[in-house]
Amino acid sequence: MQTHIPNKVLTTALNLFTTKGYFSTSMRDITADSAVSTGSVYHYFKDKEGVATALYRSMIERMRVALLHIVSTHDTSHDQCHAVISLLFKIAEEEPEVMSFMLYTKHREFLPAEPPVCSSEPFEIMRSMVQSGMDKGEIEQRDVLVASTCLYGGAIKMITSHLDGILDQPLSSYLDDIWACSWRAVASSKS
Amino acid sequence: MQTHIPNKVLTTALNLFTTKGYFSTSMRDITADSAVSTGSVYHYFKDKEGVATALYRSMIERMRVALLHIVSTHDTSHDQCHAVISLLFKIAEEEPEVMSFMLYTKHREFLPAEPPVCSSEPFEIMRSMVQSGMDKGEIEQRDVLVASTCLYGGAIKMITSHLDGILDQPLSSYLDDIWACSWRAVASSKS
DNA sequence: TTGACTAGAACGAACGTTCGTTTTAGTATC
DNA sequence: GATACTAAAACGAACGTTCGTTCTAGTCAA
Numbered sequence: 001m002q003t004h005i006p007n008k009v010l011t012t013a014l015n016l017f018t019t020k021g022y023f024s025t026s027m028r029d030i031t032a033d034s035a036v037s038t039g040s041v042y043h044y045f046k047d048k049e050g051v052a053t054a055l056y057r058s059m060i061e062r063m064r065v066a067l068l069h070i071v072s073t074h075d076t077s078h079d080q081c082h083a084v085i086s087l088l089f090k091i092a093e094e095e096p097e098v099m100s101f102m103l104y105t106k107h108r109e110f111l112p113a114e115p116p117v118c119s120s121e122p123f124e125i126m127r128s129m130v131q132s133g134m135d136k137g138e139i140e141q142r143d144v145l146v147a148s149t150c151l152y153g154g155a156i157k158m159i160t161s162h163l164d165g166i167l168d169q170p171l172s173s174y175l176d177d178i179w180a181c182s183w184r185a186v187a188s189s190k191s
Numbered sequence: 192m193q194t195h196i197p198n199k200v201l202t203t204a205l206n207l208f209t210t211k212g213y214f215s216t217s218m219r220d221i222t223a224d225s226a227v228s229t230g231s232v233y234h235y236f237k238d239k240e241g242v243a244t245a246l247y248r249s250m251i252e253r254m255r256v257a258l259l260h261i262v263s264t265h266d267t268s269h270d271q272c273h274a275v276i277s278l279l280f281k282i283a284e285e286e287p288e289v290m291s292f293m294l295y296t297k298h299r300e301f302l303p304a305e306p307p308v309c310s311s312e313p314f315e316i317m318r319s320m321v322q323s324g325m326d327k328g329e330i331e332q333r334d335v336l337v338a339s340t341c342l343y344g345g346a347i348k349m350i351t352s353h354l355d356g357i358l359d360q361p362l363s364s365y366l367d368d369i370w371a372c373s374w375r376a377v378a379s380s381k382s
Numbered sequence: 383t384t385g386a387c388t389a390g391a392a393c394g395a396a397c398g399t400t401c402g403t404t405t406t407a408g409t410a411t412c
Numbered sequence: 413g414a415t416a417c418t419a420a421a422a423c424g425a426a427c428g429t430t431c432g433t434t435c436t437a438g439t440c441a442a
Contacts, residue, residue, distance in 0.1 A: 005387095005388095021297070021299075021300035021301075023214035023215075023300070024214075024300065026430075026431060026432080027431075027432060027433080028430090028431080028432095031390095036388090037388055037389045037390065038388095038389075038390065038391095038432095038433080038434090039387080039388055039389055039390075039434095039435090040387070040388055040389080042432095042433070042434080043386090043387065043388080047432075047433075048431095048432065048433090104297070105297070106212065106295070106296070106297055108212075109212035109214070109215065110212075116355045116357065118351075118352060118355060118357055119355075119357055142368055142372075143365070143368060145352070145358070146345075146349070146365055146368045146369055146372065147372070149345050149348045149349050149352065149369070150345035150369065150372035150373060150376070152348075153344040153345040153346075153347070153348035153349075154337075154340050154341035154344035154345065154376070155344075156344070156348065157340045157343075157344035157347065157348070158337070158340050158344075160309075161309060161336070161340065164307045164309060164310075166307065166309055166310055167336070174334070174337055177333055177334060177337045178337055178340070178341065181333075181337065181338070181341035181376040181377060182341060182376065184375060184376050185341070185345065185372040185373065185375055185376035186372060196421090196422090217396075217397065217398080218397080218398060218399080219396090219397085219398095222424090227422085227423095228422055228423040228424060229398095229399080229400095229422095229423075229424060229425095230400090230401090230421085230422055230423045230424070231421070231422050231423070233398095233399070233400080234420090234421065234422070235421095238398075238399075239398065239399090
């Protein structure tokens with residue numbers, strides 16, 4: 001049972017946005033499901049877009065912290081990137097709404113002011129892991145965007161498949177297989 | 192200059208849906224930009240969703256035909272899959288709206304009746320290429336969904352990056368690089 | 383009493399859609 | 413060939429609904 005009103009609103013909004021979509025959830029839906037009155041919602045948030053922005057920012061921030069923690073607790077790019085994909089899979093399974101809103105939602109459509117997810121700080125941290133892997137010779141030299149896209153692309157596609165419900169097995173059971181493919185795509189030949 | 196009304200409507204809708212998003216384009220926008228009256232639009236299409244459905248179906252069909260042609264004109268899975276990615280890159284560059292609507296739009300939000308893109312026939316054909324590659328020993332044995340996701344995932348992510356406008360170079364200049372990574376991810380060790 | 387908070391009725395704008403009408407194109411009648 | 417009729421196509425003003433938001437009234441701590 002949550003008591004803090006902004007959190008109640010954000011949690012409700014997250015659920016509604018990911019199940020019905022941003023445009024198909026009305027402020028009335030949010031007030032009804034969260035049991036918070038219209039007045040209160042507008043007291044804490046400027047408008048509907050403000051709710052979505054707050055949600056988006058809080059998730060970006062959460063990811064940023066988690067990724068920086070991974071960087072500081074793993075030595076090789078190999079281990080860092082593996083930890084990233086493990087983390088993404090874990091969140092996708094335990095909190096699919098969070099992953100869904102972060103990866104699978106076209107924020108541009110209702111958050112025109114925010115930069116695209118791929119330009120966000122978390123994705124930049126992920127790319128910097130790849131870059132340092134290339135500097136150290138773990139990862140073959142090539143355009144860092146290409147390498148990152150190939151390394152993470154498969155895993156992310158797998159997550160969206162999971163969110164779409166087209167996977168037979170639990171997502172985590174694919175982790176080793178996906179990682180083997182993804183790493184092989186970019187690893188330098190000497191490793 | 193188009194004269195066939197349904198085509199005028201569909202072309203206009205495609206442009207508006209991909210630039211403003213489905214929910215942010217009104218029927219008034221469509222009638223204004225296409226210079227077709229409200230009455231005529233509703234004469235040819237049941238409702239707004241009907242316009243989107245027709246658009247979606249026509250694209251799926253177009254892809255289906257193109258992919259079957261690739262299958263029939265290339266012998267190895269290697270060549271087939273390479274041709275697929277080339278085709279996707281070509282469409283993404285020459286008709287970004289088409290790619291955008293096909294790959295990057297959350298159809299589920301406004302086309303709840305349609306199956307997700309990844310379950311559509313085109314994607315099934317793409318997976319069958321991978322499956323036959325595994326049967327022939329070109330591609331390492333593993334879950335076909337995992338292999339397909341890894342093989343195509345990077346390229347598709349690259350396309351969405353292109354559509355987001357975060358690429359420095361023209362998309363096609365990344366093709367060889369991406370293909371090298373992608374194929375290496377799944378190719379059997381003996382090849 | 384004041385100020386932060388809550389409540390939900392009320393508002394105006396914008397939406398998807400309908401519908402009565404006009405225009406067009408084709409066909410039958412003389 | 414001219415006329416009358418018909419059905420489909422095209423039109424756009426108008427409708428009812430729903431939306432995001434505002435506003436006024438009220439509550440409760442301090």
